[in-house]
Amino acid sequence: MSLSAFLSARYGRGFRDRAQIEAHHARAFALFRQRVMPRSPFYRDLAQVPLAALPRMSKARLMENFSAINTCGIRYDQALDVALRAEESRDFSPMIGKVAVGLSTGTSGQRGLFLSTPRERALWAAIMLGRFWPSLARRQRVAFFMRADNALYRRLSNPLVRFQFFDMLTPWQDHLSRLEALDPTVVIAPARILGQLALAGPRIAPQRLISVAETLLPEDRAAITAAFGVPVDEVYQATEGVLAMTCRAGSLHLNEGWLRVERDVIDPATGAFCPIIHDFTRESLPILNYRLDDVLVPDPAPCPCGCASLRIARIEGREDDMLWWPGRAGLRLVPADAIRTMIACLPLRLRDWRAIQRGNVLEIWLDGAEGDAERPLRDALADLGRRLDCTPPELRLHAGLPPEPDAKRRRVRVLPA
Structure with a gap:
């Protein structure tokens, strides 16, 4: 599956139309109901319930029911203990068996845990490498800036990819010499960090810049592109999964190959909505009928890339903001x-x-x-x-x-x- 996901992300043209997306979702959820939901004590008796009729989830409710929802038999206090010890020690290698645990504070301050199995990590890496690997003919060097490391991210490392984690809690000046020594071909970082790199002017010449974890504003995109001479790609990823990625034409598309997104429209004039997520690739901690408080503004125009997955004109921010x-x-x-x-x-x-x-x-x-x-x-x-x-x-x-x-x-x- 990882190889097919890699090839699809690298060479595929996406869905032709809405009917193809709907058919894909129907097949994927039929399999998900059969293979995954019976393994979750919370969802075991809800496997045949329509998606919209499943219990509405938020981060708080997901955490309250974490022990019953996950399919790995992991207790909430057990996972939280591993995550907190990793945060304190800055050693993110410990796992629970083969399951990686991550902690997210989120923009709202609501603490959240996420899990990833070897299969989920392999699928994530295949998609990321397939979409953003600059050249298959050359070994790549990836600089990854994030508040916390995780086995999910380290899955990008392989014989053809040298991966280095840059801890955002480390003093800024300590990063620059390491970064220049690595001379990365790919930099993955929040928009704020990419902006700081653009101002600091380190002697690096990345071929790909990927903005994650924060909203990439147009003025920041322009400044970063001008500083490095390459466009900035964007991955809209939350604790709840990879929700959207930029295509080859530079548009941000919902990741409808992995999940189904319903729209809770909060402003009919612009179509701005909060996404309600049903993910059919997350087996360790099912994400179903989950409402995010991010506000997305759709772009109804067809994309030049030809993919029919919904385009996002911009991410406005949190609903509370x-x-x-x-x-x-x-x-x-x-x-x-x-x-x-x-x-x-x-x-x-x-x-x-x-x-x-x-x-x-x-x-x-x-x-x-x-x-x-x-x-x-x-x-x-x-x-x-x-x-x-x-x-x-x-x-x-x-x-x-x-x-x-x-x-x-x-x-x-x-x-x-």
Whole structure:
């Protein structure tokens, strides 16, 4: 299966149309109901229940029922103990038998565990290598930046791939000499780290740059591409699995070869939705009828690559961080992209920025602003309100950057008043 997954990811053209996707899902879930669900004490008696009628899952509910849902007979406290010891020691090699355990804090601060079996790790590596391996004719060197290592990621290492993990909790300067010594052909890192590398200017010339774990904003993509001279690919992966990847044409597509995604639409005007995931490749910890609080904006236009899997125009962020401003027709969703565009169009230079809404107050932090920022920012905010037919909140302007509440950078956030 790993070889066929590798070949499909590298040379396949994806699904031709929606009917082919539906047929693929029907076959995959029929097998999943037969082979996997009976092995889960939680799902054993639900194997014939329609997907939408299965218990609705969130990260909290998944963790509450972890011991019963997983098919490996692993208790929650047992898995958490392994994960926490790995986090403390920074030694991520211990497993429970052949099952790897990972810990995710998530942007919401809700702690989550994930599992991966040898089969799942092999499938993941086959897809990643098939899609992003620069050249089969040459040995590759992969630099992987992440908060925590895992056997899942180390599965990328093989005789033709030299894999090195760069711990994001290590001081930044300690990475640069190691990175230059490795001279990676592939760099996999959160968008923030890729941006730091672009600014630091290490003497490396990667052939592939892959952004993971954070939303890749257009301005960051442009800066990183300009610094390294290669486009930035994107993998939208969460604790719940690989949800989307960029295609050869540069579009972000839902990974409908692995999972089925229903849409819980929160803004009919844009089609913005929270995904409800049914994964038919996750056997160790089944992910079924699982609602994420990420907000995705679809792109209905056909992709030049020819794949019919749904295109994602952008990932707005978390549902809790959506800005809703009052308008004549009720509350109006203000896309994070509108705030980014407003900041980008200000007639002044910036190093960075943040926008935080607390009740009816919008705090905007401008780092390194040159010149008077308050008047053009107030004018831009009023213009945005007119264009969206809504009333902006009160503006408070700050210099510098606020403290980050978690490890993942979020330029637009909503906090309690």
